[in-house]
Amino acid sequence: MHTSIWVDLSPGKRFKPLSESIETDILIIGGGLTGISTALELSNTDLNITLIDSNQIGYGTSGRNTGKVTPQAGLVYSKIKNYYGLEKAKYFYQENLKALNKIKENISKYHIECDFAPAPSFIFSKRPDRITAFEEEYKVYEEIGIEGELTHHIDLPIDVEVALSQTHAGIFNPKKYLDGLIPILLKRNIKIYESTPVTDIQKSNSGWRAIIDGHLVITARQVLFCSHYPFYDHYSFYFTRLKPEKSYIVAGLYDKSFPQATFIDEDDPVRSLCPYRTNDQTWLLIAGENHKVGQSNTNHFDRLKGYGLEVFGLSNYQYAWSAQGYVTPDSIPYIGYLNEHDEELYVATGFNKWGNLNSTIAAHQLCDLVLNRKSNDAGVYDPSRKRGYFTAAYISDNVNSIYELIKSHMTSTSTSLPKENDSASVVELDGKKYGAYKDDNGELHIVDIVCPHVGTQLNWNSIERTWDCPAHGSRFSYDGDIIEGPSTHRLNKYLEEPNKIDPHIIN
Template sequence: MNVKNTNNDGQLPKETESYWIKSTEMKSFTQLKNDIEVEVAIIGGGITGITTAYALIKEGFKVAIFEASSVLNGTTGHTTAKITAQHGLIYDELIQHFGKEKARLYYEANLNAAKYIENNIDLHGIECEYRKEDAYLYTTSSDYLADLEKEAEAYRKLGIDGEYTESIPLDLNVKAAVIMKNQAQFHPLQYVTRLLDYIKENGGEIYENSVATRMEDGNPAIVHFKNESKVTAKYVISSSHFPFHDGRGYFARMHPERSYVIAAKPEKTFPGGMYINAEQPTRSIRSVTINGEEFLLFSGDGHKTGQGKVEMKHYEALEKFAKENFNTKNILYRWSAQDLVTVDKVPYIGKISAGHENIFIATGFRKWGMTTSTVAALLITDLIIGKANPYEDLYTPSRFVVDPSIKEIIKENVNVATNLIGGKLERPDKELKDIKEGEGSVVTIKGARAGAYKTETGELFVVDTTCTHMGCEVNWNGGDKTWDCPCHGSRFSFEGEVMEGPAARPLKKIDPNSIDYTKS
């Protein structure tokens, strides 16, 4: 598909838009409107839910996918799409906390997932710009040399195909790097849309704009939806971010992080490879072909959702890095993504808890969703069909690793409490009359905190800023024009509609016509 070049001035695009979504002919599906029965109900229409449905249909199951908005419009459509087992500085840490055997299992699980993706591409003849690349974890800081040396030693202990080096193909002031060889990259939506075709061709059902709100445990289980429809299923799989059915406190065992991406054209030919630095802020680099020309995706600058500096500053930081190091001139796209990080950095995949043998979750992918989604699909499929899987104990959601879990849980709960109290005490200086076209902000209305956004045409939207999950106060994200919760990462549109959980209900709307805001 030819994608129109809409920006030639070297500046950041005005609006967020994912290249993956823009360059893909997205399919649409109907909303669930009636009560139905299926063997497997999958909540979440991203790469995890779709790959799981694909795997289960191949095993002969009757499967239905239920997506709250549009399929592939969440994290999958906003990823950097690296298919790799190199997940930053992780293997030395895994050895320290889990032991050598489980660290090796983590590597094997992701390596097998990458091979599964490659096999599917070959089996179905999928044109998705799949390309093998070495993955480089590098540092430009002497402070991280010891960490990279430890990571290289972990590679050696675990038999990972890689090596330590003091140089990389990029012209950066690199002190050292660790290479993981024969990894890959692709166009994620071109791959996953072919799996969607297979699902439909083989009797799978797909529903969009179908918001799951709660579940009745049992066998079968009953999933209730926002429009009062019900789905009865022998197995239920939650593959959305926070489990929609969270009676086990997962929101307190994970924290949400946002990261940012720009697609820019470099002046020089790119030497190949995929790159990510070890230090903060993160700088991740890979190539992509747009309209027959080579562009680079620069990503990173992550932070906890709803916290930190003004969101546009993160895009600007990536723009500055790209221009300084690659002399980029043309920035076609910018977008952001959100993912969850567990307290021990290993995803939660498997049975939601003991005693609930037919309820499964897959969450906490720590921004490495391309391989982890497939790990989840294969593991959950094995659990349903009763096949032994060597990775079950590693990923089980019911695990508790004393160190670092206790420290991280305490730290995250302190962070939540700080934001909860701080938000309640804040009294912004801005009032409704101060909001300009195209601007959003927290404002004070008659002494109370509220949120306001005015469109370019002057239409005003006002919401109560109290998050409907646990009562924290949301903050304005000017980069994406959303209201983001700093406590557990719920995100709402400027109109107040839920975009990402764990919140299930929209922000309360305030009618601006009922407010005399010139006197507020």
């Protein structure tokens, strides 16, 4: 895994794994910005709260994003208006603005040093045929009351046809911000455990039982899935409504002038630009190269570095990392009850790669539900909403997932194990397909590459040396350890029993 600048500058506090079965009122699964922010919202109650993470706190997407804090998540407001009407588009913006102000309030209140700086955000296009779409988006800005500007120029060495700005936005180090909230939680007796993976959820007489690594149990009255992806589905079929996408980021010290603003190119391939200033230095972050997980083996880091050199003359890169996000068909996250059947289970997912604000929105929305407070949400974030997700994108993504599942079982295999160091191949051993990787020391690592989620064959990612699922986004190390869900089971090794397929749909 490539380390992000955020994690490198703020490694954070370590926590012990759970060592015994416990009971709690509220179990929060996931130690990223969503889980930590939700724990903070609930911490002033008399509830007993436990937060767990399968890895390290803040080391997932929260510590690997672009650092942008903006309500401008693409040309989203005209889209929401077309799907749901102007009032819901307005509510969506107001929630984003409230989240931005909440983050600034927390930074001030708790004296968090996270390099927050105001910075307007811009989205732009180099295509003349996109001007109308930008004009329609700006019209919704005016109807809602979003402060911004429609222009045909940006203060960068890029010729654009059209651009749209939002005034209220910023930049920060998300990992420093998250780490700054941890002491508050500990003072308020929130229990935090790392390296504590949940492998199953079971209904019980006293609530819900979270099975930890197959043997320990956390019994909770209410469970909040803040873990990036709701691995426990229970007839909700989230894997059909969430598209897993990879994005890539490179960062280098920049000694030239760069405006105090963030930018994103709406065209394909996407290019996102963010200046991060800390310790009297300016880092330029260049992100993009989005693709569905497991469906590209291009060196996307090199392409981003080439873009930075060509456009900005940046050649000295110190960081390169990737992030994984989940995209919903209507560009609105799923925040609320996991489904219509289990009112003790809650979920926050599908942030469309804009998690810095959506995590804070989720914390507020989930807290309202847990505490039975009235909300004027009007179903905007409701995970059970029917309208809006059955779109062309929804159909296309699911056809693609089915295609990948079928194709994966028709793929030919190599007749030999990899010969070169740092190489991999799919081989047939004892009549079954395995993934074999030969590391830099010549040691072989052979694992069953049938994804334990729904059974799609995994693809080798040569850049990050992982086995990735092209259907629903699970990712594994070359030794079979889980990097990303929805799978809750690691890959078994050669001579072990075959992987168990368990999508957690029914139980």
